[in-house]
Amino acid sequence: MTVRVQESDFDVGAELDRLTSSNRRIGGLAVFVGLVRELHVREGYHRDRIDALTLEHYPGMTEAALEEIEAEAHRRWPLEATVIVHRYGRLEPGDRIVLVAVGSPHREAAFEACEFLVDWLKTKAPFWKLEDTPKGEKWVGAHAGDDRAAARWVKK
Amino acid sequence: MTVRVQESDFDVGAELDRLTSSNRRIGGLAVFVGLVRELHVREGYHRDRIDALTLEHYPGMTEAALEEIEAEAHRRWPLEATVIVHRYGRLEPGDRIVLVAVGSPHREAAFEACEFLVDWLKTKAPFWKLEDTPKGEKWVGAHAGDDRAAARWVKK
Amino acid sequence: MKVRYFAWMKRTVGLAEEEVTLPADVTTVGELVAWLRQRSGGHAEALAEGAAFGAAVDKRTVPFDAKLAGAQEVAFFPPFTGG
Amino acid sequence: MKVRYFAWMKRTVGLAEEEVTLPADVTTVGELVAWLRQRSGGHAEALAEGAAFGAAVDKRTVPFDAKLAGAQEVAFFPPFTGG
Numbered sequence: 001m002t003v004r005v006q007e008s009d010f011d012v013g014a015e016l017d018r019l020t021s022s023n024r025r026i027g028g029l030a031v032f033v034g035l036v037r038e039l040h041v042r043e044g045y046h047r048d049r050i051d052a053l054t055l056e057h058y059p060g061m062t063e064a065a066l067e068e069i070e071a072e073a074h075r076r077w078p079l080e081a082t083v084i085v086h087r088y089g090r091l092e093p094g095d096r097i098v099l100v101a102v103g104s105p106h107r108e109a110a111f112e113a114c115e116f117l118v119d120w121l122k123t124k125a126p127f128w129k130l131e132d133t134p135k136g137e138k139w140v141g142a143h144a145g146d147d148r149a150a151a152r153w154v155k156k
Numbered sequence: 157m158t159v160r161v162q163e164s165d166f167d168v169g170a171e172l173d174r175l176t177s178s179n180r181r182i183g184g185l186a187v188f189v190g191l192v193r194e195l196h197v198r199e200g201y202h203r204d205r206i207d208a209l210t211l212e213h214y215p216g217m218t219e220a221a222l223e224e225i226e227a228e229a230h231r232r233w234p235l236e237a238t239v240i241v242h243r244y245g246r247l248e249p250g251d252r253i254v255l256v257a258v259g260s261p262h263r264e265a266a267f268e269a270c271e272f273l274v275d276w277l278k279t280k281a282p283f284w285k286l287e288d289t290p291k292g293e294k295w296v297g298a299h300a301g302d303d304r305a306a307a308r309w310v311k312k
Numbered sequence: 313m314k315v316r317y318f319a320w321m322k323r324t325v326g327l328a329e330e331e332v333t334l335p336a337d338v339t340t341v342g343e344l345v346a347w348l349r350q351r352s353g354g355h356a357e358a359l360a361e362g363a364a365f366g367a368a369v370d371k372r373t374v375p376f377d378a379k380l381a382g383a384q385e386v387a388f389f390p391p392f393t394g395g
Numbered sequence: 396m397k398v399r400y401f402a403w404m405k406r407t408v409g410l411a412e413e414e415v416t417l418p419a420d421v422t423t424v425g426e427l428v429a430w431l432r433q434r435s436g437g438h439a440e441a442l443a444e445g446a447a448f449g450a451a452v453d454k455r456t457v458p459f460d461a462k463l464a465g466a467q468e469v470a471f472f473p474p475f476t477g478g
C-alpha cells in the first residue's frame with residue numbers, strides 16, 4: 001500500500017515493477033493512468049481547448065484521504081498490492097495526472113478495486129483543477145457523472 | 157491498434173508511452189498486465205506450486221484472433237488507441253504474460269473495453285498453458301469462470 | 313484557530329488562510345460560516361448561502377453541524393475535481 | 396491437406412502435423428475427425444467422442460459441421476487458456 005502526492009512526473013513501468021517485485025501471488029495487475037486531454041469533453045459537449053491544467057490540493061489532507069480510500073479497497077477486495085500516485089501543479093495536454101495500480105491473485109478483483117479507487121479519489125480526495133484556456137482561466141466544476149460513479153460503491 | 161505475439165518480455169512503460177504519444181485526446185488509460193503466479197489459485201482451491209509455465213500458441217491464427225477482438229472493442233467503445241502484447245514460450249513465476257492497454261477520452265469506456273479484451277482473449281485466442289510443477293507437467297484446463305466472464309459481453 | 317480556503321474560494325476571499333479567534337457562540341462549522349461571512353465582501357461571496365462548498369476540520373471532511381471544539385484548522389473548498 | 400494438433404492433443408496423437416489426402420466421402424470437419432480416429436491409437440484417444448476439443452479451418456475457429464472444401468489446413472486443439 002503506497003500513496004504519493006507529488007509535483008514531478010512518475011514512471012509507470014518502474015511503479016509497476018516495484019508493485020510486483022518479490023510478490024509471486026499477483027496474477028493480474030489492473031492499472032489506470034489519467035492524462036490531461038487537450039479538449040475538455042464532457043457529456044458530449046466540447047469545451048475550450050486546454051493549454052494547461054493546474055492542480056491544487058490540500059497537503060496533508062490529500063495523503064490522508066488517499067490512504068483511507070486505499071485501505072477501504074483492501075477491506076473490500078483480496079488485494080496483494082496497491083499504489084496511488086497523484087500529481088499537483090501545472091500540467092500540459094498529454095501529461096500524466098494520476099496512476100492507480102492494483103495487484104491481486106484474480107483479475108476481477110483487480111479491475112473492480114482499480115475502478116473503485118479511481119471513482120472514489122475523484123470525489124473524496126481534495127484536488128481542484130484550474131484550466132488555462134485561450135479564453136482565460138476556468139475552475140473545473142465537479143462532474144455529476146463522477147458522483148454517480150462513486151455512488152455505485154456505497155455500501156447499502 | 158496494435159497486436160503483438162512474442163517470446164520476449166515487454167516494457168510496460170514504453171508500450172504505454174507509444175500508445176499515448178502524439179494523441180492528446182486520451183483522458184484515461186486502462187491497463188491490464190497478467191503475470192505468472194507461483195500458486196495456481198482457482199475457485200478457492202490451492203493447487204500445486206508452479207515452477208514454470210509454458211505457453212503454446214498457433215502462429216498466424218493467434219494474431220488474427222487478437223486483431224479481431226481488438227477491432228470488436230473499437231466497434232463497441234469510442235477508443236483512441238489499443239495495444240495487446242501476448243507472450244509465448246517458457247515463463248516463470250513473476251514473469252509478465254500479457255499486456256492489454258486501452259486509451260479513451262473517458263475512463264468508463266477505457267475500463268470496460270480493457271476488461272472486455274482480457275475476457276475475450278482468454279476464450280478466443282489460441283493459447284495453451286502447460287504448468288511445470290513439482291509433481292510433473294500439467295496442461296491447464298479451460299476455466300469455467302473465463303467462459304462466464306466472456307459471456308457477459310455477448311451481444312443479445 | 314486557522315481557517316483555510318482552496319481553489320476559487322481562496323481567490324474570492326482573497327486569502328489562502330487566516331487566524332481567527334472565535335466568539336463563544338460560534339461552536340459549529342455552520343456557525344463559523346455565518347460568522348466569517350461578515351468579515352468582508354469576498355468572504356460573504358465565497359461562503360454565500362446556497363454556494364456549493366464543503367468543509368474539513370483538522371483535514372477530515374465534516375458536515376456543517378460538526379462541532380469546532382478542539383479544532384486547530386478548518387478548511388473550506390469547492391467540490392473535489394481530482395483524478 | 397495439412398492437419399495440425401496443439402497442446403495435449405499433439406502429445407497424444409504423437410504428431411504436431413501431418414499431410415492427409417481425404418477420401419471423397421469426408422467433406423466436413425466432423426467427418427474428418429471420425430476418419431482421423433482410425434489412423435492410430437493416439438488419434439483415437441485425442442479425437443475421442445466426448446473429448447473437449449475445437450477445430451479451426453485455415454486459422455479460423457469453425458463448428459464441426461463446417462465444410463472442408465478448399466481448406467488447406469485444419470487444426471484441432473483443447474479449449475484456449477491464454478491471458
